[in-house]
Amino acid sequence: MIPAAHPLSHPAPSQGGDAPPRWQALWREAVRDPRELLGLLGLDPDALGMSDAAAAQFPLRVPRGFVARMRHGDPADPLLRQVLPLDAEMRPMPGFSLDAVGDGAAKAGHGVIRKYRGRALLIATGSCAINCRYCFRRHFPYAEETAAAAGWREAVAAIAADPDIDEVILSGGDPWSLATPKLAELTDALKGVPQLKRLRVHTRLPVVLPERVDAALTEWLAALPWPVAVVLHANHAREFDAAVDAAMRRLREAGASLLNQAVLLRGVNDSVEALAALSERSYAAGVLPYYLHQLDRVQGAAHFEVADEQALALHRALAARLSGYLVPKLVREVAGDPGKRPL
Numbered sequence: 395m396i397p398a399a400h401p402l403s404h405p406a407p408s409q410g411g412d413a414p415p416r417w418q419a420l421w422r423e424a425v426r427d428p429r430e431l432l433g434l435l436g437l438d439p440d441a442l443g444m445s446d447a448a449a450a451q452f453p454l455r456v457p458r459g460f461v462a463r464m465r466h467g468d469p470a471d472p473l474l475r476q477v478l479p480l481d482a483e484m485r486p487m488p489g490f491s492l493d494a495v496g497d498g499a500a501k502a503g504h505g506v507i508r509k510y511r512g513r514a515l516l517i518a519t520g521s522c523a524i525n526c527r528y529c530f531r532r533h534f535p536y537a538e539e540t541a542a543a544a545g546w547r548e549a550v551a552a553i554a555a556d557p558d559i560d561e562v563i564l565s566g567g568d569p570w571s572l573a574t575p576k577l578a579e580l581t582d583a584l585k586g587v588p589q590l591k592r593l594r595v596h597t598r599l600p601v602v603l604p605e606r607v608d609a610a611l612t613e614w615l616a617a618l619p620w621p622v623a624v625v626l627h628a629n630h631a632r633e634f635d636a637a638v639d640a641a642m643r644r645l646r647e648a649g650a651s652l653l654n655q656a657v658l659l660r661g662v663n664d665s666v667e668a669l670a671a672l673s674e675r676s677y678a679a680g681v682l683p684y685y686l687h688q689l690d691r692v693q694g695a696a697h698f699e700v701a702d703e704q705a706l707a708l709h710r711a712l713a714a715r716l717s718g719y720l721v722p723k724l725v726r727e728v729a730g731d732p733g734k735r736p737l
């Protein structure tokens with residue numbers, strides 16, 4: 395997703411005197427110590443190239459329910475690889491930078507990015523429930539204010555002032571790391587923007603912490619006046635389990651269209667088998683494959699990169715094997731482009 399802000403260690407508190415929702419407690423109980431994570435999986439930190447320096451630069455963070463989906467004793471587990479800080483991250487690589495997709499230049503208001511035609515990206519918060527090693531959010535530890543911090547006012551004013559914007563995309567960080575009353579504040583303000591036709595949410599939370607999809611969230615979702623698309627970020631079939639399936643069902647019952655955007659990652663999903671299984675598994679959960687993204691060339695993520703030629707070959711093989719609607723579009727983000735660029 396799009397970086398912009400301080401990765402807060404806690405989600406925004408719920409309002410009023412009510413007990414905080416359960417998902418917030420699960421959030422706070424996330425594993426943050428790489429040695430604890432490896433201990434839970436029966437793995438030896440020294441044999442794995444685990445790096446304290448990389449963990450100091452961008453901390454490990456992974457919900458326990460996601461850890462439970464990792465294979466015990468498997469150092470190559472595709473879920474583990476997405477979150478474990480490694481020595482390889484600390485090697486400087488030419489061509490890999492801090493602002494890989496040029497968001498610094500696309501800022502148009504507090505937390506609002508206008509880099510796609512007709513769509514406004516709203517950086518709702520910098521928080522995430524999981525820290526993914528390939529994410530370039532790792533390099534924006536104390537950056538700009540988010541739209542939420544500014545009380546939404548400026549962000550909504552910037553959107554309202556542009557008649558070309560008919561879709562608002564909630565991004566982050568992870569927008570669903572905000573408490574539901576906070577989200578409702580935003581969408582109440584957006585109801586005053588007449589040109590809006592669609593709302594979109596880019597989130598990894600329903601996959602990594604399915605408890606987030608609670609009654610308060612689905613009630614909020616079901617009451618929105620626009621069609622809502624939820625773009626999930628799952629990279630491997632094994633990220634889905636029964637709890638995730640149930641969360642997806644609740645989202646669909648609340649009226650959302652569900653899409654998946656994966657990142658092509660070496661050692662995680664860089665085989666036809668893994669990509670086909672991801673498409674089939676997400677569809678079984680009611681989620682249509684949407685994008686397969688080439689990695690953004692961010693410092694520390696070079697070891698995840700898959701060469702373009704191999705990416706194209708994988709994509710061709712996938713298309714030869716699956717129903718057309720199970721084949722995601724292979725794209726990359728290019729700084730300054732008005733949309734994603736097909737490979």
Ligand SMILES: *Cc1c(COP(=O)(O)O)cnc(C)c1O
Binds near residue numbers: 510
């Ligand atoms: C690509 C992307 C978008 C917008 O692109 P679409 O082509 O309209 O889907 C929005 N948010 C994020 C996080 C993206 O990666």
Ligand code: SF4
Binds near residue numbers: 395521522523524530
């Ligand atoms: S969920 Fe992972 S990939 Fe998405 S913004 Fe957060 S750290 Fe980055």
